[in-house]
Amino acid sequence: MSFLNQLRSQANALQSQQGQLQANLEENTAQAEAACRSTLSYLEDLARHLNIIKPAGPKFSLDGRTPWPPMKLIDFRVDARKRMLRNREVFDYLAMGWRVVPQVGAPLGGAVSVNFPPDLQRVEARLAMGPVKHERKEQRHPEKNTLQAIEFEYITETRGNVVVTPDHEKAMLAFRVLNATGFEILNVSWPAARIITETLDDLAKLVVCEPNRFA
Numbered sequence: 001m002s003f004l005n006q007l008r009s010q011a012n013a014l015q016s017q018q019g020q021l022q023a024n025l026e027e028n029t030a031q032a033e034a035a036c037r038s039t040l041s042y043l044e045d046l047a048r049h050l051n052i053i054k055p056a057g058p059k060f061s062l063d064g065r066t067p068w069p070p071m072k073l074i075d076f077r078v079d080a081r082k083r084m085l086r087n088r089e090v091f092d093y094l095a096m097g098w099r100v101v102p103q104v105g106a107p108l109g110g111a112v113s114v115n116f117p118p119d120l121q122r123v124e125a126r127l128a129m130g131p132v133k134h135e136r137k138e139q140r141h142p143e144k145n146t147l148q149a150i151e152f153e154y155i156t157e158t159r160g161n162v163v164v165t166p167d168h169e170k171a172m173l174a175f176r177v178l179n180a181t182g183f184e185i186l187n188v189s190w191p192a193a194r195i196i197t198e199t200l201d202d203l204a205k206l207v208v209c210e211p212n213r214f215a
Contacts, residue, residue: 029086032091032167032192033168035195036080036166042204043096054072055209056208057071057100057209058179058180058181059071060100060156060179061182062126063114066112072101076096079096080094090166090168095161096161096162097159100179101157107156107157110154112154114150114152126183129158130160131158134153134155135152137151139151159179160177160207163175167189174188175188175189199214
């Protein structure tokens, strides 16, 4: 085989490989888009029902010792944004958010006091989730002026949400779930092909604090 024929053979093989990669990429993009459309439709329907039901929320506590009153989930809203990818419009992300408020009456005031760095970091992280309206105060020794503890005064109201971000190249959907089981962030990814009614039902069960296999 001449050198030119060798180059021709290499070029043909490379061209065939690139064509297959492009086909796979297009197929993965199509799967991710289909999964996003299914998820968006499901979340929109779910939000309508939950706005009527106002389901009970999980148990909340900033320090693990001082419980919040029984909470409920209200004001469910769904949003979706798009972006351009390889000259076509695709989903950038989609989300459902909600408020977490007391089951009875208006949000209440509360306070927790911490004096160890791990506890302080835990409380501050939980306050940032939502976020929770609060004020930070230092408790100092009346004579020595040494720092004895940090007190946080807060209002018993926060937020929760589900944010779904597609990976079009890998045909995956990443789910970030905030405050569905208390002050916690859950991150889990699902293949686009697995985004079926059963999977989304498990997500809905997670949101309303029922046993599920979503994670």
